[in-house]
Amino acid sequence: MRPARKVEAVGGLVPRPSARVVLIDDDDRLLLFSSRNQRDGTLRWYTPGGGLQPGENHRDAALRELREETGLTDVALGSEV
Template identity: 75%
Template sequence: MHPALEPQHGRAQGMPVGPVPRPSARVVLIDDADRLLLFSSRDQLNGMVRWYTPGGDVQDGDSHQEAALRELREETGVTGVTLGPEVWRGRPWITERDGVTYEVRQRYYLARVPAFEIDTTRMEDFEKTSITGHR
């Protein structure tokens, strides 16, 4: 198991130390018609729909920019994108996946692209089952 995925425990008492940091990179993707791409997911606990930009985890050895471009390719099929500046750092938030609690720390980058058809065939299985739509 990757060290970041192992449960974190206190040394003496066996108490949880806290959530595992999970750096993330996202892209504010705007096409030449000034449309912003968002994906949606439905919260399994309360049924609420959440909309968010393309992006995901920063993997070992990746910079935030490399992760943003990789995730953009996987989630949309778009390649050859030049990222603009980092435009925002989101407030950290807590999530749980497979029994591990994470603190997600997101950086957002701006990118402009020509209009395109989204290709989701490179999405990971988790994304294919959790993403309910895009606009």
């Protein structure tokens, strides 16, 4: 287990570096996940991805998150958006 890191808030916000993947298949379909807001019932859509782990770069984080969330391992990342 990694030790906790001290993160300082800027203007009340805590920075969280993250990586997300816009995944489009050969049929031009976009992969999105959804979750419902428990307070107001609205539906939110988002791409696979998540926060960087200590010492991890954005590319490696994107591939790790994609593997964890979809099981996909043979993905060639394109340019950053």
